[in-house]
Amino acid sequence: xxxxxxxxxxxxxxxxxxxxxxxxxxxxxxxxxxxxxxxxxxxxxxxxxxxxxxxxxxxxxxxxxxxxxxxxxxxxxxxxxxxxxxxxxxxxxxxxxxxxxxxxxxxxxxxxxxxxxxxxxxxxxxxxxxxxxxxxxxxxxxxxxxxxxxxxxxxxxxxxxxxxxxxxxxxxxxxxxxxxxxxxxxxxxxxxxxxxxxxxxxxxxxxxxxxxxxxxxxxxxxxxxxxxxxxxxxxxxxxxxxxxxxxxxxxxxxxxxxxxxxxxxxxxxxxxxxxxxxxxxxxxxxxxxxxxxxxxxxxxxxxxxxxxxxxxxxxxxxxxxxxxxxxxxxxxxxxxxxxxxxxxxxxxxxxxxxxxxxxxxxxxxxxxxxxxxxxxxxxxxxxxxxxxxxxxxxxxxxxxxxxxxxxxxxxxxxxxxxxxxxxxxxxxxxxxxxxxxxxxxxxxxxxxxxxxxxxxxxxxxxxxxxxxxxxxxxxxxxxxxxxxxxxxxxxxxxxxxxxxxxxxxxxxxxxxxxxxxxxxxxxxxxxxxxxxxxxxxxxxxxxxxxxxxxxxxxxxxxxxxxxxxxxxxxxxxxxxxxxxxxxxxxxxxxxxxxxxxxxxxxxxxxxxxxxxxxxxxxxxxxxxxxxxxxxxxxxxxxxxxxxxxxxxxxxxxxxxxxxxxxxxxxxxxxxxxxxxxxxxxxxxxxxxxxxxxxxxxxxxxxxxxxxxxxxxxxxxxxxxxxxxxxxxxxxxxxxxxxxxxxxxxxxxxxxxxxxxxxxxxxxxxxxxxxxxxxxxxxxxxxxxxxxxxxxxxxxxxxxxxxxxxxxxxxxxxxxxxxxxxxxxxxxxxxxxxxxxxxxxxxxxxxxxxxxxxxxxxxxxxxxxxxxxxxxxxxxxxxxxxxxxxxxxxxxx
RNA sequence: GGGCACUUAGCUCAGUUGGUUAGAGCACUUCGUUUACACCGAAGGGGUCGGGGGUUCGAGUCCCUCAGUGCCCACCA
Numbered sequence: 001x002x003x004x005x006x007x008x009x010x011x012x013x014x015x016x017x018x019x020x021x022x023x024x025x026x027x028x029x030x031x032x033x034x035x036x037x038x039x040x041x042x043x044x045x046x047x048x049x050x051x052x053x054x055x056x057x058x059x060x061x062x063x064x065x066x067x068x069x070x071x072x073x074x075x076x077x078x079x080x081x082x083x084x085x086x087x088x089x090x091x092x093x094x095x096x097x098x099x100x101x102x103x104x105x106x107x108x109x110x111x112x113x114x115x116x117x118x119x120x121x122x123x124x125x126x127x128x129x130x131x132x133x134x135x136x137x138x139x140x141x142x143x144x145x146x147x148x149x150x151x152x153x154x155x156x157x158x159x160x161x162x163x164x165x166x167x168x169x170x171x172x173x174x175x176x177x178x179x180x181x182x183x184x185x186x187x188x189x190x191x192x193x194x195x196x197x198x199x200x201x202x203x204x205x206x207x208x209x210x211x212x213x214x215x216x217x218x219x220x221x222x223x224x225x226x227x228x229x230x231x232x233x234x235x236x237x238x239x240x241x242x243x244x245x246x247x248x249x250x251x252x253x254x255x256x257x258x259x260x261x262x263x264x265x266x267x268x269x270x271x272x273x274x275x276x277x278x279x280x281x282x283x284x285x286x287x288x289x290x291x292x293x294x295x296x297x298x299x300x301x302x303x304x305x306x307x308x309x310x311x312x313x314x315x316x317x318x319x320x321x322x323x324x325x326x327x328x329x330x331x332x333x334x335x336x337x338x339x340x341x342x343x344x345x346x347x348x349x350x351x352x353x354x355x356x357x358x359x360x361x362x363x364x365x366x367x368x369x370x371x372x373x374x375x376x377x378x379x380x381x382x383x384x385x386x387x388x389x390x391x392x393x394x395x396x397x398x399x400x401x402x403x404x405x406x407x408x409x410x411x412x413x414x415x416x417x418x419x420x421x422x423x424x425x426x427x428x429x430x431x432x433x434x435x436x437x438x439x440x441x442x443x444x445x446x447x448x449x450x451x452x453x454x455x456x457x458x459x460x461x462x463x464x465x466x467x468x469x470x471x472x473x474x475x476x477x478x479x480x481x482x483x484x485x486x487x488x489x490x491x492x493x494x495x496x497x498x499x500x501x502x503x504x505x506x507x508x509x510x511x512x513x514x515x516x517x518x519x520x521x522x523x524x525x526x527x528x529x530x531x532x533x534x535x536x537x538x539x540x541x542x543x544x545x546x547x548x549x550x551x552x553x554x555x556x557x558x559x560x561x562x563x564x565x566x567x568x569x570x571x572x573x574x575x576x577x578x579x580x581x582x583x584x585x586x587x588x589x590x591x592x593x594x595x596x597x598x599x600x601x602x603x604x605x606x607x608x609x610x611x612x613x614x615x616x617x618x619x620x621x622x623x624x625x626x627x628x629x630x631x632x633x634x635x636x637x638x639x640x641x642x643x644x645x646x647x648x649x650x651x652x653x654x655x656x657x658x659x660x661x662x663x664x665x666x667x668x669x670x671x672x673x674x675x676x677x678x679x680x681x682x683x684x685x686x687x688x689x690x691x692x693x694x695x696x697x698x699x700x701x702x703x704x705x706x707x708x709x710x711x712x713x714x715x716x717x718x719x720x721x722x723x724x725x726x727x728x729x730x731x732x733x734x735x736x737x738x739x740x741x742x743x744x745x746x747x748x749x750x751x752x753x754x755x756x757x758x759x760x761x762x763x764x765x766x767x768x769x770x771x772x773x774x775x776x777x778x779x780x781x782x783x784x785x786x787x788x789x790x791x792x793x794x795x796x797x798x799x800x801x802x803x804x805x806x807x808x809x810x811x812x813x814x815x816x817x818x819x820x821x822x823x824x825x826x827x828x829x830x831x832x833x834x835x836x837x838x839x840x841x842x843x844x845x846x847x848x849x850x851x852x853x854x855x856x857x858x859x860x861x862x863x864x865x866x867x868x869x870x871x872x873x874x875x876x877x878x879x880x881x882x883x884x885x886x887x888x889x890x891x892x
Numbered sequence: 893g894g895g896c897a898c899u900u901a902g903c904u905c906a907g908u909u910g911g912u913u914a915g916a917g918c919a920c921u922u923c924g925u926u927u928a929c930a931c932c933g934a935a936g937g938g939g940u941c942g943g944g945g946g947u948u949c950g951a952g953u954c955c956c957u958c959a960g961u962g963c964c965c966a967c968c969a
Contacts, residue, residue: 006928193966267968268969341968386896560905560906561905561906566897566962568904572903573905573918575931576918582931587929593928638906641906645915649916846912853949857949862949866912869912
C-alpha cells in the first residue's frame with residue numbers, strides 16, 4: 001500500500017473503489033453462495049428524464065445502507081435498479097423540445113413522436129443512473145430494468161388482461177379530473193387543492209311564471225350547463241317553487257326545480273344550481289334525479305356551442321363576461337369575497353376541470369381490502385408505525401382509479417374495438433390474440449382498431465417488485481428473490497406507488513411484495529423550507545458531493561433525522577461529516593504508523609489487557625450491540641450517531657492517546673495495544689461501511705495492507721477478506737471489569753486538566769501530584785498514561801492509598817480516588833477554600849437528595865439495580881464529602 | 893370537518909422499552925504546533941425540554957388539555 005497522505009482525499013478514491021467493487025462482482029447477489037439467504041430491495045425507479053435531487057440522494061443512502069449491511073451479514077443481497085418512463089413528465093419534455101424545433105407532437109404524428117421520445121430516453125436516461133452510481137449505490141446493474149422494456153411491457157399487458165377478466169377493469173363515461181393543458185384525464189391523486197381567495201357569486205335564478213330563486217356559485221360559467229335548481233325539501237322559503245320550472249340566465253333554457261336533502265339550507269342562499277356535467281356532487285344528484293347532462297366546455301376548457309353566445313370563449317373570460325351580462329340584465333345580487341379550494345394539476349399547476357368523458361377505470365376496492373388486511377395483520381409493517389393510520393384511512397375510502405391517459409408516451413391500453421364500434425371491444429395480450437377472440441365472437445371478417453390511450457404511469461410501477469424479477473414468467477429470480485424485503489421510499493408516494501404495489505402484489509402474485517415499508521421524509525433546506533427553484537434554495541447533491549465527498553453527504557442524510565420526519569439539510573453538518581471521514585483516516589494513519597514498532601516475537605502467550613484496553617473493548621462491545629439493536633429497529637440515524645460518538649469521543653480522544661503511552665512500553669504491552677487498536681478500528685469500519693462506504697473501504701484496505709505486510713499475528717479472526725464491503729458484519733464481543741476503573745481514571749484526568757486551566761497553569765508545564773484513595777493503586781497501573789494525559793511530572797508523582805494532603809494544594813476528590821496538586825505559587829489559597837466550600841455545599845445537597853430517595857418509597861418501589869446504583873452513588877458522594885471537609889478543616 | 897407530526901442551548905437537531913447532574917454539530921469564550929488529524933486538541937459559557945394539569949418512588953419520555961407551526965385526507969355550492 002502506498003503512503004497515506006495527511007488528509008483523506010475522496011476525489012482520488014470514490015470512482016476507483018466503485019469500479020473495483022463492481023469489477024469484483026460484489027454488487028451481485030451471486031457473490032454469496034447459492035444457498036445464502038436472499039435480501040432484496042427494488043429501487044424506487046427515478047424518472048428516466050429526471051435530474052438528481054436530494055430525494056434521490058436520500059433513498060440511495062438508506063437503501064444502500066440496508067443492502068450493504070445485509071451483504072456483510074452474508075446474505076445474497078440484491079438491489080434491483082431501474083428507471084420509470086414517467087408518462088406525462090417525459091412527454092412534456094419531448095414536446096418542449098419539439099416546440100423548440102418549431103414543430104409539435106400533433107404535427108409529427110404519433111409514430112414519429114414516440115421514436116423521438118425513445119431517442120430522448122436513450123440520450124438522457126443514462127444520466128440519472130450514472131448519478132446514482134456516483135452516490136455509491138451497490139445495485140446489480142446487470143439486472144437494471146425500465147418500465148417500458150419488453151419484459152415489463154409484457155407484465156403490464158398480463159396485469160391489465162387479468163384485471164379485465166376478473167371484472168375489475170371497465171370503461172365508463174364519468175366525471176373525471178381533466179387537465180385542459182395536458183389534454184388528458186388525471187387521477188384523483190394527481191389533483192392538489194390549493195386555498196385561494198376568490199368570490200361567491202349570488203344571483204337570481206328566474207322562475208317561469210314569475211319570481212326568482214337566489215342562488216350562489218363560485219363558478220358562474222357553469223350556469224350555462226345547469227340542468228336543475230335544487231332546494232332542501234324542508235326549506236319553507238322555497239316550498240312554493242318545488243316542481244316549477246326555472247330559466248337558465250342568458251340562455252332561457254327551461255330546467256326543473258327539484259328538492260333534495262343534499263342541499264344545506266344554512267349555506268349560501270339555501271338554493272343550489274345543479275350542473276351534472278361539471279361538478280362531482282351535481283353529477284351524483286343528476287344521476288339520482290335523471291337530469292340532463294349538458295357539457296358546455298371543450299377539452300381545452302373553452303366554451304362550446306352549448307354555451308350559446310359564449311361559445312369559443314375561455315372558461316375564465318366567460319365567467320367575467322357572463323357575470324357582466326347578468327349584471328346588466330339585473331340578475332345579480334352580490335359578489336362576495338370567498339376562500340376557494342381550487343383543484344390544481346400536480347404537474348404544471350393549471351386548474352383542473354371536472355369533465356364528463358369516457359375513460360378506463362380499475363375497481364380497486366377488492367384489492368384495497370387485501371391491502372388493509374396485510375397491514376392490519378402485520379404481514380406488512382410500516383416504519384414508522386404511525387403511517388398505518390394513513391394507510392387505513394386511504395384504503396378504506398378508496399374510489400375507482402382512472403387509469404387511461406390521453407397521452408402517447410406510455411403503455412398502450414390492450415383493448416381493440418371491433419368494426420369501428422366503440423361498444424364492441426376485446427381485451428387481449430396481443431393483436432393476434434385480439435383477432436382470435438374477435439373472430440370467434442364477431443365472425444371471421446373483423447376489423448380491429450386499438451384504443452389510442454395509454455395507461456397511468458403508476459400502473460406499471462405498481463408491478464415493479466415482481467415485474468423486475470421476471471413476472472409473469474416463473475423465473476429463477478422471481479423464485480429466489482420474491483417477495484422482496486424492504487420497500488424504502490418517501491412518504492409522499494405512499495398512495496401513488498406503495499399502496500398500489502401492495503395491492504397488485506396480492507392480486508397477481510398472491511403474496512405481499514415486501515414485508516416492510518420504510519418511509520423517509522422530505523429533504524428541506526437548513527431552515528425547514530421546501531427546496532424549490534423559485535425560492536432559489538435548492539441544494540444540488542452533485543455540488544455537495546463535489547465539495548465534501550459522497551460519504552459526507554450520505555452520513556449527513558442518514559444521521560440528521562429520524563424515520564418518516566422531514567430533515568433540514570445543513571452544509572455545516574456535511575462539513576463536519578467530511579471532517580469525520582478525515583478523522584477516521586487519521587486514526588488509521590496513527591495505527592499503521594505504529595505497526596513497525598512491534599515485532600511478531602512480542603506476541604504474548606497469554607494476553608494481558610490494561611484497564612484502558614478493557615475499557616475500549618467494552619465500549620466497542622456495547623456500541624456494537626446497541627448499533628445492531630438499532631439497525632434491526634430501522635433506527636439508522638441513532639445507530640450512526642452512536643458509532644460516531646464512540647469512534648471520535650472514546651476511541652480517538654481517549655484510547656488512542658492512552659495507547660501512545662502503552663506503545664512506548666514495547667514488548668507484549670505494545671503488541672497487545674496494537675492488536676486492540678486494530679480490532680476496534682476494524683470493527684468500527686465495518687459498522688460504518690454501510691454509511692460511508694468509500695472512506696471505510698479505503699481506510700480498511702490500508703489497515704489490511706499494513707498488518708498483512710508486518711505479519712505480526714494480528715488480524716481478523718476469520719482472516720482478511722478481499723474487501724471490507726464483503727467482510728463479516730461484527731457482533732458484540734466480551735465486556736471487561738477493568739472498564740469501570742478506566743472511567744475513573746478518565747474522570748481524574750479531566751478534573752486535573754480543569755484544575756490546571758482554572759489555575760492558569762501553562763499547558764506545557766508538568767506538575768506534581770499525589771494520588772490517594774482506595775483506587776490509587778489501580779491508577780498506578782496506568783501511571784505513565786496519567787502523567788502524559790494530565791501533564792503530570794512523573795518524578796514528582798506519589799501514589800499512595802493513605803497519602804495525606806500536603807499544605808497549599810488543590811484537592812480533587814472523586815470518592816474512590818483523590819488527587820492533591822501541590823501547586824506552590826500557582827494556587828490562591830483563598831480561592832481554593834472558596835471552591836472547596838462550594839463543593840461541600842453541593843455535595844451536601846446531593847447527599848441529602850440521595851438520602852431522601854433511599855429512605856423514601858423509592859427504595860421499596862424502584863428496581864433493585866436502580867436502587868443499588870443510587871447506593872453506590874451515595875457512597876462516592878460521602879467519601880468525597882469526608883475528604884473535602886477534612887481539607888477545609890486543615891486549611892482553617 | 894377529520895387525522896398526523898413538530899415545539900429541547902443563539903442556529904440545526906438527537907435523546908429507542910420512563911431511571912444519576914438533559915446531549916451533539918455549528919456558533920461563542922480562553923488556551924494550545926505533546927511524533928494520527930488545525931478537516932485538530934484541552935478547558936469553558938449557554939437549556940425552568942411550548943403553557944397548564946395528571947399518572948408514578950421517579951416524566952424531555954406516558955395520559956389529558958391549551959397554544960403555535962407544518963403536513964395529509966375530505967364533494968359543502
